[in-house]
Amino acid sequence: MDSGIDIIRDDLREIAARAQTDIEFFDGKRVLVTGGAGFLMSYLVDLLAARAAATRHPPEVVVVDTYTAASSARLAHLTSHPQVSVREIDASTIEIDEPFDVVVHGASIASPVLYRRMPLRTLEVNALGTLALLRAFEKRRLDAFVVLSTSEVYGDPEPGDVPTPETYAGRVSFTGPRACYDESKRFAETLATTYFRSYGTPVRIVRPFNVYGPGLRPDDGRVVPDLAEAARRGDDLVLHSDGTPKRSFCYVTDFIVSFLRVVVRGQDGEAYNVGDDREEISMLELAERIRRVAKRPGRVIVQPSADSEYLVDNPQRRCPELSKLRELGGDMPRVSLEEGLARYVGWLAAEAGDAR
Numbered sequence: 001m002d003s004g005i006d007i008i009r010d011d012l013r014e015i016a017a018r019a020q021t022d023i024e025f026f027d028g029k030r031v032l033v034t035g036g037a038g039f040l041m042s043y044l045v046d047l048l049a050a051r052a053a054a055t056r057h058p059p060e061v062v063v064v065d066t067y068t069a070a071s072s073a074r075l076a077h078l079t080s081h082p083q084v085s086v087r088e089i090d091a092s093t094i095e096i097d098e099p100f101d102v103v104v105h106g107a108s109i110a111s112p113v114l115y116r117r118m119p120l121r122t123l124e125v126n127a128l129g130t131l132a133l134l135r136a137f138e139k140r141r142l143d144a145f146v147v148l149s150t151s152e153v154y155g156d157p158e159p160g161d162v163p164t165p166e167t168y169a170g171r172v173s174f175t176g177p178r179a180c181y182d183e184s185k186r187f188a189e190t191l192a193t194t195y196f197r198s199y200g201t202p203v204r205i206v207r208p209f210n211v212y213g214p215g216l217r218p219d220d221g222r223v224v225p226d227l228a229e230a231a232r233r234g235d236d237l238v239l240h241s242d243g244t245p246k247r248s249f250c251y252v253t254d255f256i257v258s259f260l261r262v263v264v265r266g267q268d269g270e271a272y273n274v275g276d277d278r279e280e281i282s283m284l285e286l287a288e289r290i291r292r293v294a295k296r297p298g299r300v301i302v303q304p305s306a307d308s309e310y311l312v313d314n315p316q317r318r319c320p321e322l323s324k325l326r327e328l329g330g331d332m333p334r335v336s337l338e339e340g341l342a343r344y345v346g347w348l349a350a351e352a353g354d355a356r
């Protein structure tokens with residue numbers, strides 16, 4: 001059976017083949033990646049590390065992470081990589097006195113379980129972290145300053161606003177239990193666009209829509225790992241809603257291909273939805289699809305969460321409008337939900353050491 005890292009390597013090969021020219025953009029550049037040990041940004045770090053071995057003008061990557069939501073094991077294979085350094089630094093209070101060409105602010109507390117447990121740390125990394133990074137490059141030249149925002153900036157759109165375009169202003173609670181995440185991401189976007197207007201900072205904002213795949217930890221608390229891990233173990237798949245809320249899920253390779261396009265070809269000061277618009281499915285349907293790809297699936301059951309505020313401000317629907325991303329040209333999402341879920345469940349099984 002493939003190990004977990006082998007499954008990630010297959011994904012990385014797929015991304016490299018699909019996004020070759022965008023990856024070349026990083027040649028010879030110094031890149032700062034906050035949250036670089038996390039699910040999404042570790043793919044970027046791995047891609048740049050691999051690129052470094054393939055060119056005479058290698059990118060150099062500095063990763064900053066507190067391991068609040070990641071394991072140091074994720075990037076352990078890069079410990080002695082000549083072009084990658086990994087530093088345990090809090091992005092909320094970061095001070096930078098060295099030059100970079102590209103900054104990617106991916107650090108955040110994105111797991112709903114964690115941000116409910118650490119609301120102030122969540123506010124800090126999204127708001128103060130973004131401010132600290134923008135300030136550090138106020139008067140310095142940069143090729144790109146990338147902010148990982150979220151589709152949660154849209155809150156709970158009315159049905160007429162789904163699929164949701166970037167121009168939608170959002171229907172978001174700013175005091176509810178999820179506001180520490182949603183509202184601080186909105187503030188991060190306000191900071192970034194204001195720095196673009198004030199200092200010309202080459203800001204590109206990425207709004208990911210429900211990305212999943214290898215590296216998304218089984219205890220993360222988002223719906224795909226919750227259900228997929230239960231299915232892998234042969235436990236019941238527990239829905240904490242009535243199963244009707246809908247989402248559009250994007251496999252990680254499709255996400256990174258689109259993400260790179262925004263970093264390289266996106267316009268300064270602009271925000272881009274990044275996700276998969278091909279299907280919007282209910283949580284009940286998601287659970288059924290996961291059952292189909294798992295080897296020992298349990299039953300799907302509905303059971304209210306022990307957390308009485310679990311569903312407060314939970315959006316009913318989430319689907320991206322992707323015309324703006326399409327206008328940048330290039331490859332759009334192509335991994336089907338079945339294929340992506342199978343790869344993810346395979347990764348969970350490999351990490352857990354399940355027999356084939």
Ligand SMILES: NC(=O)c1ccc[n+]([C@@H]2O[C@H](COP(=O)([O-])OP(=O)(O)OC[C@H]3O[C@@H](n4cnc5c(N)ncnc54)[C@H](O)[C@@H]3O)[C@@H](O)[C@H]2O)c1
Pocket residue numbers: 034035036037038039040041064065066067068069070089090091092105106107108109110111125129148149150151152207208209210211212
């Ligand atoms: N995966 C998705 O579907 C999704 C959706 C919307 C937005 N996003 C955003 O994309 C980014 C990456 O998300 P992810 O899914 O990889 O989550 P993740 O939790 O795996 O990664 C976030 C990383 O940031 C680190 N971190 C947290 N606080 C930090 C701090 N103060 N200083 C330095 N590092 C810190 C964590 O340890 C973790 O490694 C986040 O900004 C997230 O909000 C992701």
